[in-house]
Amino acid sequence: MAIRSKGFWGVALITVSLSVLWTGLSRTFSVFVPAKYNTMFVDANTIFWHVLAPVALTYLVFFLLMRRMERVGQVYQQQPLIVHRGVRILFAIIVIAMILFSLFNLYQHLHAILNHWHHNSLARLLFAFMSTFFVGLLEESVFRGFALTEFRRRFNEAISCLLSLILFGFWHLPNIIAGAPVIQASLQVFSTMIIGFGLYMAVRLSRSIWGGVLMHWFWDFALVIAH
Secondary structure, eight states, rough: OOOOOOOOHHHHHHHHHHHHHHHHHHHHGGGGGGOOGGTTTSSSSIIIIIIIIHHHHHHHHHHHHHHHTTOHHHHHOOOOOOOOHHHHHHHHHHHHHHHHHHHHHHHHHHHHHHHHHTTHHHHHHHHHHHHHHHHHHHHHHIIIIIIIIHHTTTTTTHHHHHHHHHHHHHHHHGGGTTOOOOHHHHHHHHHHHHHHHHHHHHHHHHHHHHHHHHHHHHHHHHHHHHH
């Protein structure tokens, strides 16, 4: 039986709902461990209640939704081959640059952590490591897995990529619910569209959503441990 594809607004409704779900859970869990948006990664407790638990639960909801919609195979299927050699080279250069930038951030932030090591540092790093994995898994599954492949049913690759990037950017606007300042969340909409294009390149180069998950995971981990 053919699976009916969803249009832009149908996909947008799903992505926005999931974003509101995780940010709403994060805000709700403030009753257990109070924290502001910019202090979510300050220690293991805030990371668990405000990032790891909400994102993991949201991924579970997403996975169950994909099963109901018969989309699990589509989300994790092999990505199409990049035919043009020049495009592959360009994508590889940008992805390598992103990896080097993340390595630089990781070195700088780990160096600072080691110089100010205390009894909670190891737990904080471990929970940051786990939470950023689930963030990468959720967001890559939703956007480079579900949204991108869903749009490919109706549009060419360029339009499909652009639409998935737009939704990826606006995915971060409900961070306001989790306590992000309006200006910060608004800027994230645009900055994450740019970063999302690099993650799209990683997915296309690896021909697997897992290339994007690993890249996303490494990028976020190298950034958030600075908190």
